[in-house]
Structures are given as structure tokens and as C-alpha cells.
Amino acid sequence: MNKTHKVAVIDYGMGNVWSVVSALKYLGAEVDLVKDPDLLSNYRYLVLPGVGSFKKGMERLRQGALDQAIVDCVKHYGANILGICLGMQLLVSKGMEHGETDGLGLLPGVVDRFTKTELQGNKIPHVGFNAIKISKSSGLFTDIPDYSNFYFTHSYRLLATNVPVTRSALCSYGIDFLAAFEVDNICGAQFHPEKSQTNGLIMLRNFFKYV
Amino acid sequence: MLSRNFRLQKVGNYEWLKKNYNFSKISFSIDELIILDVSRNKQGTEEFYEYVGLLTEECFVPIAAGGGVRDLEQARKLLQSGADKVVVNTLLVENSDVIKDIVREFGQQCTVASIDVKKSDSGYKVWTHNGCIQQSEPLEYWIESAANLPVGEIYLNSIDRDGTGHGYQFDLIKHIPQGISVPVIMAGGAGQYLHLNEGLNHESIDAVATAHLFNFVGTGLKNARIELIKNGHDLPDWDVDLASQLKNILSS
Numbered sequence: 001m002n003k004t005h006k007v008a009v010i011d012y013g014m015g016n017v018w019s020v021v022s023a024l025k026y027l028g029a030e031v032d033l034v035k036d037p038d039l040l041s042n043y044r045y046l047v048l049p050g051v052g053s054f055k056k057g058m059e060r061l062r063q064g065a066l067d068q069a070i071v072d073c074v075k076h077y078g079a080n081i082l083g084i085c086l087g088m089q090l091l092v093s094k095g096m097e098h099g100e101t102d103g104l105g106l107l108p109g110v111v112d113r114f115t116k117t118e119l120q121g122n123k124i125p126h127v128g129f130n131a132i133k134i135s136k137s138s139g140l141f142t143d144i145p146d147y148s149n150f151y152f153t154h155s156y157r158l159l160a161t162n163v164p165v166t167r168s169a170l171c172s173y174g175i176d177f178l179a180a181f182e183v184d185n186i187c188g189a190q191f192h193p194e195k196s197q198t199n200g201l202i203m204l205r206n207f208f209k210y211v
Numbered sequence: 212m213l214s215r216n217f218r219l220q221k222v223g224n225y226e227w228l229k230k231n232y233n234f235s236k237i238s239f240s241i242d243e244l245i246i247l248d249v250s251r252n253k254q255g256t257e258e259f260y261e262y263v264g265l266l267t268e269e270c271f272v273p274i275a276a277g278g279g280v281r282d283l284e285q286a287r288k289l290l291q292s293g294a295d296k297v298v299v300n301t302l303l304v305e306n307s308d309v310i311k312d313i314v315r316e317f318g319q320q321c322t323v324a325s326i327d328v329k330k331s332d333s334g335y336k337v338w339t340h341n342g343c344i345q346q347s348e349p350l351e352y353w354i355e356s357a358a359n360l361p362v363g364e365i366y367l368n369s370i371d372r373d374g375t376g377h378g379y380q381f382d383l384i385k386h387i388p389q390g391i392s393v394p395v396i397m398a399g400g401a402g403q404y405l406h407l408n409e410g411l412n413h414e415s416i417d418a419v420a421t422a423h424l425f426n427f428v429g430t431g432l433k434n435a436r437i438e439l440i441k442n443g444h445d446l447p448d449w450d451v452d453l454a455s456q457l458k459n460i461l462s463s
Contacts, residue, residue, distance in 0.1 A: 014317075015295075015317055017291070018290075018291055018292060019293060022268065026269060026271075026458055027460055030462075051317055052317045086318075123394055124392065125320040125364075127363065127394050128394075128417075129242055151242075151272070151273055153363070194271060195273045196271065197271050197272060197447070197449045198449050199449075201457045205460055205461065208461055
């Protein structure tokens, strides 16, 4: 068994872990669902999934003492982390959903609701497959052509301004928002790679092979 | 398990479904899979949750599932069994606070309100409890109250057209109140790609659904998607072979 592809999917009771686990297993990764903060440091790869509200998500991470454990793993032990959807949002410093809440703060950034002006008549939630514009087809975005489709479902967004990213992808929904990014060992995707067919599987592979 | 298109015809159990429908393959021709438990009795059982998980193995598209969801715990169970969204129907009229709880816990995007509609002498009426009980309020009222909860999407299903293959009940569109901000999925009646095409051409329809057996068996669904793309609809086109090459790539 190739230990380098052992991944912890962080289980904090927020949503569709089953789908994430099943996509990672399909790729052949050795996947553990991890609740215990003390076990996290055993993994080189962490995936923080999640659907739901920012506030609730942070509450759950704190209740399980997972917030500090994640920060330690990423900052001090150099683990690679991929945040998906809410999991991506929680990586940054602040979220405004159901009241202002501090995030994990691994990166600066504020997650806020799409405004009417930004949406330009589009409906929220932003649901469905949408194309992303990719800055560089390398790293997390290896083998992913520009304008590839990924599955989104969200009402809150992170804008690219003031998030210092190495590689990023933008999606346009009235306004351009941050669809995915890579900064050193920290990756995030607002869309669901585990729900984005071939494109999503490629990106998940990239997280292990090219980040 | 009953097929939605022939509501009263038993088409087979899980083994039958698994054998006759390759959901993993079908998933490359769709943007989302909706699985509804329409059993006449004993909805929302452990067995159903298990089926959702088993049927959607290797399906990397969003999965909405429901049928008989009455409380937050059932919603959680579905989400733990492979669903990404919870479909609610009767709850909308019986106990919409539970839908609010689901939204609070899992977010607005996690809920789909399925609204079953049937034409009556006094206009279109909403039917709940697996299509058994008619609600007295007009259709507009229920669409609006679902949107205001708010749910993430509305699945508007014509009971009259469901399973006929005669095309959608586009008349229903007139009853979608102005300014509804949640996406609307049209369901019930599609039997060929032209119906899907017609649906996607309507400005107030955000997505089209089909449960027609014709689409699932053989290449109907795949061809329909190709035709829709040819007709200029912006649908993703997936590389099925590449997906199979990615299997176990990390273990080698």
C-alpha cells in the first residue's frame, strides 16, 4: 500500500462525506474518515468537505477541537489540505453567513453572500455546472483545460481580491469569484470535484500528484 | 421500488435496478440524479438509504434523494448515504419548520421542494402525501411558500403528464410567481429530446428532468444530450474513457 496517498477526510458532521470518500476511493487513495483531532497529524493529506452554513461549520470544528488540529497540521507539519465547498470557505479568515464568524484563518479572505449588484439578475443559490477560467494549467489544475465544467451549489462566495494565490480558477456568475485555488500546501474548491465527473476526478488526482 | 413513470407498476427491486440501469454510466449523460422513494407504504426506510448509497456508487454527479422525509434526522441519514440534497414534498404543507431546520443545518442549497401538480376543474392543484392528498390553495401559493423558506430548488412535477412521454405541462410556467429567485426544475412528461429542448428554451425554467424509461434503457439519454448540445444548450460533455482510466490511479 502506498502510504503517501493516505488521506484523512475530516468528519465533523457537515454533509456529504460519503460522496467525497467514494470519489477518493475510486481513485485508489487510502481513505479514513477522521473525527479525532489527535489522529490528524498522521496524515499527509487532509480533505475538509462540507455543506451547510459557515457559522455551523466552524462551531462543529471547534466542538470537536478540530480547528486547531487542522491549523497545526497545515502550518507546522506541512500537510496538504483541500477544502471543498464550505470546507474551502472555512480555510479563510472570516465568513458572514448567519452572522460574522472567524474561520480557520489559513489564508486571508472574507466569504460573503453574492450581492444583488454582483449577481446581475442571476438566481441564488448558484446551482449547476459552470465553466471555470484557469490561470495556469499546472499544479492543482494539471490536465484541466480552460473553461472546463464543474458543479457548483452555493450562495456565498470568496472574491479573488486580497486572497494571495499561486494558482487560481475563476468562475463567472454575474461577477467573477474564486472557484478554486492553490497556495503552497493549501487548496480549495468552491465547486464539488467529487460531483464533477471526469474533471473533478482529475482535480482530485492532481491534489495528490501535483500540489 | 416503483418507477416514477409507471407509478403503479412495480419494475423491480434493487438487484433489478442495478442490473438494468447502469447508473454510473447514465451519470455521464445527466447533470444530476434524483432518486425518489414512492413506495405506497413504509417510505424512508433504512433499506432505501442503503439503496441510495449502493445505486450511486461511482456516480460522480450530484444526487438528490427523498420520499417520506419527515424530520432532520432522516435528512441527515440521506446525506450520509450518498445524497447531496434532500427532496421534500409533504413536509412543505405539513411541517415546513422541519425544512427550515434542514436549511439551517445543511444550507439552502441542500433542499429541493418537489411540488406535484394536477389539473382540476378549479385550476392547477398541489398534491402531497405521495400524490394522494389535494391541497386547496392555488399552485402559486405553494411555489411562493417553498421559495420563501427558502429551499434551494423547486422540482415542479406534472402528475398528469408524468410517464406519458407527451411532453411537459408548460402551462404550469404561468403559475410561477414573478420574481421567484430559486431555480425551477421542470418534470413530468418528457419522452424525447425535443421536449427537453423545449423546456430549456423557456426562460423561467432552469433545468429539465426526465424519468422516462425510454431515456434510461439504451442510448436514448445519451443521444438526447448530444442533440441538446448541438442545439446550442450549454451542457458539459464528459470524457467517459478518461474517467475509467483514472480508476485506482493513486494506488498504482
